[in-house]
Amino acid sequence: MNKQFADMASKIIVILFIVIGLLISIFPLNAEAACSHSSLGTRYSDATHPHKYYRTCNSCGKKIYVGGQEVKKHGPGTWGSGTCKYCGSHTxxxxxxxxxxxxxxxxxxxxxxxxxxxxLRFSCSQCKANPKTASNSSSCSTVFLNVAGDLGVGTIQSVPVTFKVSYTNNYNQPNKLSGGHFPGTAFSSWNTQVACIPVSVPSGFSVGTAPGLSVSYYNSSNAKVATQSVKWSTNTSYASSYQTTFFTLKTMPSYAVATGVCNLGAHSKSTTVKTVFK
Ligand SMILES: [Zn+2]
Ligand SMILES: [Zn+2]
Ligand SMILES: [Zn+2]
Ligand SMILES: [Zn+2]
Structure with a gap:
């Protein structure tokens, strides 16, 4: 009895498969073969990304992709918004x-x-953990030619002057701090100071000295990677960074170059100091 039932069941299954197979293969194929999609409707694009362009066949109603795709505005992709989450990029x-x-x-x-x-928050001490200091100075000796006495009738005097430019930076490396909270910041400086002062000036002469108001940062290939602005203090021989925000870089600079200038009357001489970050 069981065997008979099983035989019957398997026969029915085989017949069902044949019938379904015939239905699937013959009818759609015949319908497609019969239509050349010669008349197409208005062009639309798929609602789902990547929004391929299509036209609907006026005879058989099939979607015919006609090449290309619509790029929508980046947005929530809600119905009617004309936006898509996958087109464009996040901001x-x-x-x-x-x-x-x-x-x-x-x-x-x-x-x-x-x-x-x-x-990084400037007021937070943990953001300034593991502080380091990079510092260097460089002296420059020059001889200014000064015209003494009235214009055109005076004698020319040689005035040997030495001046010094120095640079100090207090910084840390946030990407190396424990916790890995700042992977994108390799260098964070909270205090940069540049000074330019006279070292030796013959008596009777007075020179002016001032640091330049921008410091350049270079990578190990000697390519400039950033420029930092500093501002003069009340005494223009000293300049420092804006001490309310960090000066940050994505990669650790190799060295910084600061400048200083010394002038006597209309004559001036500038020099630089290179400070290496170790
Ligand atoms: Zn068609
Ligand atoms: Zn899209
Ligand atoms: Zn987005
Ligand atoms: Zn913090």
């Missing part, structure tokens, strides 16, 4: 950093995606 808003170290900040994209980044 995150700045977010508000947390008061607690490492100061997580959640940026939002118009598509709804979020990205959390940690922000």
């Amino acid at each position: 995150y808003s700045a977010g508000t950093p947390s008061k607690n170290h490492p100061h997580a900040s959640v940026g939002k994209c118009s598509c709804g995606d979020t990205k959390t980044v940690n922000i």
